[in-house]
Amino acid sequence: MTDTPGLRERKKQRTRTAISEAAIALFLDRGFDRVSVAEIAEAAEVSKRTLFAYFPAKEDLVVHRFADHETEAARVVRARPPGTAPLDALRAHFLDALGRRDPFTGLNDSPAVRDLYRMLLATPALVARLGRFRTAAERGLAEALCETADASPLPARLAAAQLVAVHWVLTLDNAEALTAGQSADARHPAAREAAERAFALLARGLGDLS
Amino acid sequence: MTDTPGLRERKKQRTRTAISEAAIALFLDRGFDRVSVAEIAEAAEVSKRTLFAYFPAKEDLVVHRFADHETEAARVVRARPPGTAPLDALRAHFLDALGRRDPFTGLNDSPAVRDLYRMLLATPALVARLGRFRTAAERGLAEALCETADASPLPARLAAAQLVAVHWVLTLDNAEALTAGQSADARHPAAREAAERAFALLARGLGDLS
DNA sequence: GATATTTCTGCACCTGGTATACATGTAGTC
DNA sequence: GACTACATGTATACCAGGTGCAGAAATATC
Numbered sequence: 001m002t003d004t005p006g007l008r009e010r011k012k013q014r015t016r017t018a019i020s021e022a023a024i025a026l027f028l029d030r031g032f033d034r035v036s037v038a039e040i041a042e043a044a045e046v047s048k049r050t051l052f053a054y055f056p057a058k059e060d061l062v063v064h065r066f067a068d069h070e071t072e073a074a075r076v077v078r079a080r081p082p083g084t085a086p087l088d089a090l091r092a093h094f095l096d097a098l099g100r101r102d103p104f105t106g107l108n109d110s111p112a113v114r115d116l117y118r119m120l121l122a123t124p125a126l127v128a129r130l131g132r133f134r135t136a137a138e139r140g141l142a143e144a145l146c147e148t149a150d151a152s153p154l155p156a157r158l159a160a161a162q163l164v165a166v167h168w169v170l171t172l173d174n175a176e177a178l179t180a181g182q183s184a185d186a187r188h189p190a191a192r193e194a195a196e197r198a199f200a201l202l203a204r205g206l207g208d209l210s
Numbered sequence: 211m212t213d214t215p216g217l218r219e220r221k222k223q224r225t226r227t228a229i230s231e232a233a234i235a236l237f238l239d240r241g242f243d244r245v246s247v248a249e250i251a252e253a254a255e256v257s258k259r260t261l262f263a264y265f266p267a268k269e270d271l272v273v274h275r276f277a278d279h280e281t282e283a284a285r286v287v288r289a290r291p292p293g294t295a296p297l298d299a300l301r302a303h304f305l306d307a308l309g310r311r312d313p314f315t316g317l318n319d320s321p322a323v324r325d326l327y328r329m330l331l332a333t334p335a336l337v338a339r340l341g342r343f344r345t346a347a348e349r350g351l352a353e354a355l356c357e358t359a360d361a362s363p364l365p366a367r368l369a370a371a372q373l374v375a376v377h378w379v380l381t382l383d384n385a386e387a388l389t390a391g392q393s394a395d396a397r398h399p400a401a402r403e404a405a406e407r408a409f410a411l412l413a414r415g416l417g418d419l420s
Numbered sequence: 421g422a423t424a425t426t427t428c429t430g431c432a433c434c435t436g437g438t439a440t441a442c443a444t445g446t447a448g449t450c
Numbered sequence: 451g452a453c454t455a456c457a458t459g460t461a462t463a464c465c466a467g468g469t470g471c472a473g474a475a476a477t478a479t480c
Binding site for chain 1: 295296297334337338339341342345355359360361364365367368369371372373374375376378379383404407408411412413414415416417419420
């Protein structure tokens with residue numbers, strides 16, 4: 001049962017995290033643009049060529065941590081209890097994530113996460129790279145809506161785009177509040193309130209805007 | 211009344227378009243990644259340094275054409291007739307743009323535009339760069355909603371994100387149909403229908419999804 | 421322990437983008 | 451029209467991210 005991954009696989013995993021951690025430490029210390037990949041490779045005791053074997057681009061040294069979340073919305077929709085609307089499942093999941101201080105909600109004030117967000121938001125190249133995850137998340141969510149809700153392709157894509165966009169705004173809003181110095185606990189009520197209003201807006205539409 | 215822009219200014223404008231056109235011609239011929247900026251500079255009879263004085267990055271040689279549209283949604287909202295809801299103004303504007311075959315709707319099948327879109331969608335670096343315009347458009351629209359509709363900041367940002375996201379999906383959908391070979395005229399009815407449904411969804415919300 | 425297969429490395433190389441220092445052309449002034 | 455002031459363009463060298471390649475080192479398999 002306990003299939004050991006094998007020495008080779010374990011070593012690969014260790015090298016990977018060693019590279020990533022060396023990179024992030026340097027980035028947090030001096031800023032993304034002021035650290036060269038050559039330095040990172042040296043710090044991780046690895047050749048530059050090897051670094052690029054693990055991470056296809058410099059930006060990925062940071063944003064690979066968000067890779068799991070790119071399929072999260074789709075998973076939540078697929079795994080929702082029968083009889084639950086996708087929107088309700090996503091709202092419940094987001095509120096729960098706020099409670100857990102899930103970094104993906106922006107509401108986590110541990111220094112490591114906070115500083116990482118600060119760097120991320122201050123570095124256009126990283127924001128651009130995150131945009132790709134956003135696109136992938138949209139596509140995945142649209143598929144999930146197509147399959148499990150009885151949505152036809154276009155409405156599914158539209159709904160997915162709206163949902164992901166809103167999630168992004170909420171996360172950014174929290175991250176900005178925390179990078180401005182607020183604590184996660186202090187921010188939590190406002191974050192909940194904002195999320196509730198956002199999902200209500202999604203459910204009822206923009207018809208009230210005048 | 212006819213204030214001549216001056217020789218200097220005219221020359222600048224000519225160099226600028228010469229560079230951009232040389233670039234796009236080469237890109238369309240061989241693909242974005244297979245053309246180096248050195249080649250473009252040579253083709254435009256300009257030094258590489260000068261090229262970068264006009265366009266800060268290679269991608270901008272293409273996407274600078276979309277720069278105007280980055281403020282379009284905000285302008286539409288600000289210029290709407292009194293008593294009109296922002297959503298209605300934006301819907302009317304989009305439908306009108308479809309009728310005009312505005313390239314920004316994706317519904318323009320002139321070879322130049324079609325090939326440009328094809329290249330754009332096939333080149334991740336360009337899509338990423340367009341993402342910045344999307345972000346800027348969101349921010350601008352949110353401001354406009356804040357000022358002219360009586361929306362508070364967060365709802366305005368949420369609504370703007372949703373609106374821009376939907377616009378993007380509709381445009382992509384049209385562009386994909388056209389790059390697949392359909393003519394703009396043939397696509398037009400479906401494009402209108404899609405837009406109507408999309409704006410209806412925005413207005414009434416996702417509450418129906420189950 | 422021998423061998424096949426990954427993985428890692430060093431090196432040369434390409435390309436996007438910038439710094440510097442200098443040449444050229446344009447605009448206004450006398 | 452010559453003179454100055456300034457904006458613009460050029461050549462060159464340079465840096466950093468990223469790739470191709472050939473071979474060395476480590477791991478897995480027998």
